[in-house]
Amino acid sequence: xxxxxxxxxxxxxxxxxxxxxxxxxxxxxxxxxxxxxxxxxxxxxxxxxxxxxxxxxxxxxxxxxxxxxxxxxxxxxxxxxxxxxxxxxxxxxxxxxxxxxxxxxxxxxxxxxxxxxxxxxxxxxxxxxxxxxxxxxxxxxxxxxxxxxxxxxxxxxxxxxxxxxxxxxxxxxxxxxxxxxxxxxxxxxxxxxxxxxxxxxxxxxxxxxxxxxxxxxxxxxxxxxxxxxxx
Amino acid sequence: xxxxxxxxxxxxxxxxxxxxxxxxxxxxxxxxxxxxxxxxxxxxxxxxxxxxxxxxxxxxxxxxxxxxxxxxxxxxxxxxxxxxxxxxxxxxxxxxxxxxxxxxxxxxxxxxxxxxxxxxxxxxxxxxxxxxxxxxxxxxxxxxxxxxxxxxxxxxxxxxxxxxxxxxxxxxxxxxxxxxxxxxxxxxxxxxxxxxxxxxxxxxxxxxxxxxxxxxxxxxxxxxxxxxxxx
DNA sequence: TGTACATCAGTGAACGCGCGTTCACTGATGTAC
DNA sequence: TGTACATCAGTGAACGCGCGTTCACTGATGTAC
Numbered sequence: 001x002x003x004x005x006x007x008x009x010x011x012x013x014x015x016x017x018x019x020x021x022x023x024x025x026x027x028x029x030x031x032x033x034x035x036x037x038x039x040x041x042x043x044x045x046x047x048x049x050x051x052x053x054x055x056x057x058x059x060x061x062x063x064x065x066x067x068x069x070x071x072x073x074x075x076x077x078x079x080x081x082x083x084x085x086x087x088x089x090x091x092x093x094x095x096x097x098x099x100x101x102x103x104x105x106x107x108x109x110x111x112x113x114x115x116x117x118x119x120x121x122x123x124x125x126x127x128x129x130x131x132x133x134x135x136x137x138x139x140x141x142x143x144x145x146x147x148x149x150x151x152x153x154x155x156x157x158x159x160x161x162x163x164x165x166x167x168x169x170x171x172x173x174x175x176x177x178x179x180x181x182x183x184x185x186x187x188x189x190x191x192x193x194x195x196x197x198x199x200x201x202x203x204x205x206x207x208x209x210x211x212x213x214x215x216x217x218x219x220x221x222x223x224x225x226x227x228x229x230x231x
Numbered sequence: 232x233x234x235x236x237x238x239x240x241x242x243x244x245x246x247x248x249x250x251x252x253x254x255x256x257x258x259x260x261x262x263x264x265x266x267x268x269x270x271x272x273x274x275x276x277x278x279x280x281x282x283x284x285x286x287x288x289x290x291x292x293x294x295x296x297x298x299x300x301x302x303x304x305x306x307x308x309x310x311x312x313x314x315x316x317x318x319x320x321x322x323x324x325x326x327x328x329x330x331x332x333x334x335x336x337x338x339x340x341x342x343x344x345x346x347x348x349x350x351x352x353x354x355x356x357x358x359x360x361x362x363x364x365x366x367x368x369x370x371x372x373x374x375x376x377x378x379x380x381x382x383x384x385x386x387x388x389x390x391x392x393x394x395x396x397x398x399x400x401x402x403x404x405x406x407x408x409x410x411x412x413x414x415x416x417x418x419x420x421x422x423x424x425x426x427x428x429x430x431x432x433x434x435x436x437x438x439x440x441x442x443x444x445x446x447x448x449x450x451x452x453x454x455x456x457x458x459x460x461x462x
Numbered sequence: 463t464g465t466a467c468a469t470c471a472g473t474g475a476a477c478g479c480g481c482g483t484t485c486a487c488t489g490a491t492g493t494a495c
Numbered sequence: 496t497g498t499a500c501a502t503c504a505g506t507g508a509a510c511g512c513g514c515g516t517t518c519a520c521t522g523a524t525g526t527a528c
Contacts, residue, residue, distance in 0.1 A: 035471080054285040058515065068473050070516075079515080131366055134430050151433050181437045185420070185446045191427055192419030199365050202382050206412045215416045218449045266504080289482065299506050301483075310482080 036075040038065050040089070043082045044129065051128045056083055090129045091150045095157040097122040102160060108167035109174075109222055115164060116190055116216055117209070123194035130194055161186060165220050175221045185219045267306040269296050271320070274313045275360065282359045287314055321360045322381045326388040328353040333391060339398035340405075340453055346395060347421055347447055348440070354425035361425055392417060396451050406452045416450045 042064040043056050050056075058079045062069040076082050101118030105111040123130040133150065162183040168174035176182045193212060197205055205211075216222075273295040274287050281287075289310045293300040307313050332349030336342045354361040364381065393414040399405035407413045424443060428436055436442075447453075 052285060054283060057513080059513070067471095069514090070474085070518090071472050073516080074471075135362055135366060135426065151431070154431070154434075178437075181442060181445070184437055185442060188423030188427060188442075188446070189416070189419055190423075192421075192423035195366065195426070196419060196422055200382070200385070203385075206409075206415055211412060211416060211419075214412070215419070215450060218452070219446060221449070288480080290480070298504095300481090301485090301507085302505050304483080305504070 033075075035065070035067070035071070039072055039075060039082060040085060043086055044126070047083075047086065047132070048126060048128045051131075053083055053132055056086075086129065087133060087150065090126065090133050091153045094119070094122050094130070094133070095153050098157055099160060102164065108164060108171050112161075112164040112168060112186075112220065113213060113216060115161065116186065116212060119190050120194055120208075120212065123190075124198075127194075127198040131198075134191060158183065158187065168220060168222055173222055175223070182220050186216055189215050189219065264306075266296070266298070266302070270303055270306060270313060271316060274317055275357070278314075278317065278363070279357060279359045282362075284314055284363055287317075317360065318364060318381065321357065321364050322384045325350070325353050325361070325364070326384050329388055330391060333395065339395060339402050343392075343395040343399060343417075343451065344444060344447060346392065347417065347443060350421050351425055351439075351443065354421075355429075358425075358429040362429075365422060389414065389418065399451060399453060404453055406454070413451050417447055420446050420450065 039061055042061045046056050046060055046064065047053065056079060058072055059069045061079070061082065062072060072079075072082070076085070098115045098118045102111045102115040105114055162179050165174060165176055165179040165182050165186070169176045169179060189212070193208060196203070197208060270292055273292045277287050277291055277295065278284065287310060289303055290300045292310070292313065293303060303310075303313070307316070329346045329349045333342045333346040336345055393410050396405060396407055396410040396413050396417070400407045400410060420443070424439065427434070428439060
């Protein structure tokens, strides 16, 4: 929140309800864009704490960052734009994490499973953001900007998944005859595993990593004898 | 909206912005509880149209039903209670639909698949309600009341699913050794299939019913030769 | 090296809006006599 | 059969709140001379 590490020495008189604790030290000249990242961080925190995009208001962000609400207009045209940027960043991070996890591996089965695990790890790191990434219908206000990009990003990541299953089949490790349909099923499982344990913590979940491995292995029709992490 | 079928003859002067179109004819004595259902119906419509529980406000409901906002207090203590009732009803309907679809069938594989199809059909009939049923984290305000009930209802429906897979195994139609874990995986798939096609209509989905059948068959380890709807 | 000044980064007061909630009320419906 | 009256089903005005957005402003930072 205070990236330059300054302590706020003078205690705020706190007359304005919008600025409850201390005040953020102003940025040096040319460092105004730091506030932009602080705004995004604060918005992300609010989103994870409340789980509701509607709670990400200009004034809530301003309170958290320690600035006056109108200061946000210097960096974003309106609160919707903050949310859109949050979604875009989330999508980019998700696909980047999956690709980085798969890239260094050569064994096709391990590549597939590593990508799936990375997907769930990234989703779990910001569960509410992940949920909103996929749950909003496409006709939602933010779909115009973020929706188009998310589809493009998602399709790119999806091709990696299809490729991984194709590689398994080519290597004789899978008997899949329709890698695209099987990749779709894998994605469906990933989404369910990313959402349900978060929203239903009271359910007696079996070990999730084993559930993932077993299920993906069966869906992608990977020969049990050739895989390491078998049930 | 006008359950007794009366037409509103006098056009409202529309001075109050909360009552834009006509006015609802008042109920006869003893029929006050009709308004309760009208309120729930209106709230459900708002939820499906906006996709946001925050949009289900007292005043939005009142506008849609054609009453003054305070009239709702005669039937619900606050807007949260309307939403909670909506979620409870949704959960009851979901589990009832699944059980009704499975009940008349004797073949264990067909029972399992029919239950899964009924689950998706019911979810698709009110996609936003379904989403909110499962997506809200348990620490959300409405979790106190609806969360507990939803867990109980959900576990009951889940036992039906576990039983169906066990039946398949007992009948020699499945080689599943862990029906509980397999039922969990099937639920994960059902949730993904209920959510993703709605939120990502732009994705090139393969035929969903075939995707469901294939995936559930593989997860529950049902022998391909004994099942009818095989790929 | 000192000083006037432009600019950058952000402030504070104000507005109108929709919201939840309260309160006293109204007028049609049914009932007791 | 007629009439006074209790009750039911809902109204309308008002309040305080948090919100998005606007506007004129301020004061520290750096720069030109």
